[in-house]
Amino acid sequence: MTDNPPPMAIDLQGERWRQWILDNLQRNCSPAEMLKRMASGAWDREKAAQALDEGLTLLGIPRDWRKPLPAIKQSASVTNGDGQPVRVLSRFEKPHAVLLDQLLSAEECKALIDYAYSKGLRKSGVVDSGTGQSIEHHARTSTSVFFTRAETSLIDMLETRLANLTGWPVENGEGLQMLQYEPGQEYKAHYDWFNPENPGSALHLQRGGQRVGTTVVYLAIPEEGGGTRFPGSGIEVYPNAGGAIFFTDMDVSGEPDMTSLHAGTPVIKGTKIIVTYWQREGAFRVKE
Numbered sequence: 001m002t003d004n005p006p007p008m009a010i011d012l013q014g015e016r017w018r019q020w021i022l023d024n025l026q027r028n029c030s031p032a033e034m035l036k037r038m039a040s041g042a043w044d045r046e047k048a049a050q051a052l053d054e055g056l057t058l059l060g061i062p063r064d065w066r067k068p069l070p071a072i073k074q075s076a077s078v079t080n081g082d083g084q085p086v087r088v089l090s091r092f093e094k095p096h097a098v099l100l101d102q103l104l105s106a107e108e109c110k111a112l113i114d115y116a117y118s119k120g121l122r123k124s125g126v127v128d129s130g131t132g133q134s135i136e137h138h139a140r141t142s143t144s145v146f147f148t149r150a151e152t153s154l155i156d157m158l159e160t161r162l163a164n165l166t167g168w169p170v171e172n173g174e175g176l177q178m179l180q181y182e183p184g185q186e187y188k189a190h191y192d193w194f195n196p197e198n199p200g201s202a203l204h205l206q207r208g209g210q211r212v213g214t215t216v217v218y219l220a221i222p223e224e225g226g227g228t229r230f231p232g233s234g235i236e237v238y239p240n241a242g243g244a245i246f247f248t249d250m251d252v253s254g255e256p257d258m259t260s261l262h263a264g265t266p267v268i269k270g271t272k273i274i275v276t277y278w279q280r281e282g283a284f285r286v287k288e
Helices: 015-026 031-039 045-059 106-119 153-166 201-205
Strands: 077-079 085-092 097-101 143-146 177-181 187-190 211-220 228-230 235-237 244-248 262-264 267-269 272-280
Touching: 015 031, 015 045, 031 045, 077 153, 106 153, 106 177, 106 211, 153 211, 153 272
Parallel strands: none
Antiparallel strands: 077 085, 085 097, 097 244, 143 177, 177 272, 187 262, 211 244, 211 272, 228 235, 228 262
């Protein structure tokens, strides 16, 4: 006895929606605009995108409407760009996220931490929605330091490794930021993408477009607490030292991904040290 195949996404909301999708695609309507209409009603965004792809296939129209995004290939083991294996521990749909292990060696983690300490850490800031400037805020209580792109050979190696891993140009990456969290410190739930409705976002969007991908690399793990949590899905991950969590900040239509809301949960015992890597739509322009 064979199992029945799962229904096609295009059929999930009934015959009227199926016909609406096919009719509008045949009229050369924009799939991205159709997705907005579908998602504002009964459709889940991912299922809507899948239904549009199925409709295009049924009509023999190329499926080239999706926004290119950084991604880690579908495999249990990928390479870090230097030919060394990186373990894929888990994949998630909401948000599109991948939990990785063995991205950095213990020696590489220590070298990054030592270099950051030699520069000195300062209290972390957040982007002010009105001005776009970095300001102190109770939502973010870590200390941190920014690196310029390719500031050292080790930083250059890590940026290149992350670019190769996600299939995204290295020039589209911002400089790394290292953050340290002591007991009680956290980063409350936030988005990494810049809200285009906020006046202060314009300053950042001019320097390479929207953020499309985030990788949080754990350099040192606390004894308790200090996970990365996605409140919308209830997912919380605790990468090993040298491991990371990668997720996309935009969806396939180029809209900010609301499921990418995430938080650095409070450290309870020990010290958490991470490096954050943000990727932009286009080449990132260093502030003049």
